Amino acid sequence: MNRLITRGLMFGNLIPVDSPALVERYNRALKALTGKTTALADFHIDLSGYSPEIGDELGDDLYLNRNGCNRQFILLTTDQKTAPLLNAKFSTSRGILTRFIEENEAELFTLTARDAVAGELENTVFDLTEPKRLFDIRRVTVVADTTGNHIAEGRRLSQLVERFRTEEDGWWDDVLIAEMIGLAAKTGDVTKNPVALKSTVFEQGNFWTAHFGGVYLFRDMEHPAAISVGPKEKLGPLPVKHVFDLEDRNQVAQFLELNNLVEPIVNARGLDAGAVLRQKMDFILVDAAARLGLDTGAGTRRDLRQIAGTLGNRLPEEFEGLAALLRWVETGGRWPRITSAHPAYFYTLRSRPHKDRDLVNMLLSELSPLDVRQLFICHKELFYDIYRAWPDAKKDFVADFLAREYQMDKNGTRRALFGDEPPMTPGPWDRDIVGTVGPWGAVRRERR
Structure with missing residues (x-):
């Protein structure tokens, strides 16, 4: 994995924790959440505060994610919102944590200036022993406070201030006043600087x-x-x-069509379909060459065309299908009929612009794993898993390509491939006939 790490494609954008004060704050939060501490003097953390170095030290990559169910987090800085989320067990966790930080940024900036904020993504299901328990996860609540309980104590002080203002004998209640003074010494003036957090409940x-x-x-x-x-x-x-399951290609294609979740890339607005098809074909050629032990040279398009000529009738079906579609796009050649049973089918689709766009593109990346760029962008966990088994030649090509073509402009690449960020709520998207039935006609049920 060193190829990926040195190019910033793995463990990139982690937040360094390299001062005694930050390490001490982290240890206080870690102790409160897990009963453990780290002896490391410096390390790096992800969006949730998980550190791969501490995971190695403790021999537990899930030390902040027991049972992979209710993820705990430690915030030392609001800069963590730009960090990746490692060892994700749910696709929604990153979005929830990022949105929580962004919508409470001012409050969290104030709190993390003097203490760590520790918390949990609480979904009321603590042990996923059976798959049907997944359906019990409906809502995620972000429960958070500093290790000094500043939020809880601030809330308590606000309640006492309200009592002091409204109760007739508040001015003479020495116990009430003494408690207010004691809490104010810890929380500050909550009437001028409230510390309540908002947006803590998210639908799953x-x-x-x-x-x-x-x-x-x-x-x-x-x-x-x-x-x-x-x-x-x-x-x-x-x-x-x-x-x-993923072997039910026809049924999955029907599901995506019936719910209007995908569109053909040749019909996608603002997409250079020819360029995208050519790049997908390059990835397929590199995989075929690596498996057969063929030298891809510098991996240029000219080198890859020579590989295609060498393979001849051994070219993968995915490549042949995309090549036929490319001929139609660029020369108006014969319209290729590619059904869901064809290995190239899911390579020809992308998600429509809706609130589940990223989830659908993630599913499509599982169904078209030779498109390594989409796989890396949409499903990093799977990318890292299958990368380990690749021949060195393919590892070199993919690592160099991603560092050169993706790392230089991540947002631009995502926008070019998948369109602008979709709205958070459903919208009245147009349904033309090609988008409705797919460019090759309606998907028909397989005969049994």
Whole structure:
């Protein structure tokens, strides 16, 4: 993994904790949450305060995520909102933590100036022993306070101030006044500088989880379904009518179509479809060459064209399908009919602009894993898992490509591939005939 680490593609943008004061604050929060402390004098933390160095020290990569269920967090600075979230078990965790920090940035900036903020993403389910328990996760509450309980004590002081103002005998209540003075010494003037946090409850609608081998749960849909990465039979009975796995390509394609979740890249507004298709084809060629032990040279497009010529009739079906589509895009050639049974089908799609765009693109990356750029952007956990098994030649090509083409302009690349950030609430998107049935016609059920 050193290729990725040295290029900033793994453990990049982590926040350094390298001063005695910050280490002390972190240890106080870590002790409060887990009963443990670190002996390290410096380390790095992610969005949630998890440190890979401390994970190695403790021999526990889930020391802030017991059972992978209710993720705990430690905030030392609001700058953590730009850091990655490592070892994610739910696709919604990063968005919830980022939004929590952004919408409470002023309050958290004040609090973290003198103490660490520790908390938990509480979803009321503490042990996912059965897949059906996933359906009990409906709402996530962010519970947070400093290790000195400044928020709780500030709330208590506000209540006492209100009593002092409204009760007739408040002016003569020595006990009340003494308690107010004691709390004010810790919290400051809460009437001028309130420390209450807002936006602490978030709905958990559609999401992915790493539990049970990976499950995509689409329940807030007109046609709901659960999609398992592994064999669906292993999930057992679930409280949803439709349960598919990644081998059910036709059914998954129908699900995406019926819920109007995807669009063909050749029909996507503002997308250079030809450039995207060519890049996907390059990735497929590099994989084929690496598996066959063929030298890709410098990995230029000219080198890869030579590889394509060498492979001849051994070219992967994914490549052939995308090549046919590219001919139609650039020369108006024969319209290729690519059904959901074709290996290239899911490479030709991207999510429409809706609130679950990132989740749908994540699912599409699982269904088109040779598109390593989309896989890295949309599903880093899976990217890192399968990267380890690649031949060195493919590792070199992919690491160099991502460092050169993606790291230089992450936001621009995302916008070019997937469009602008979608709205948080559903909108009245246009449904033209191509978008509705797909560029190759309606997906038909497989005959049994």
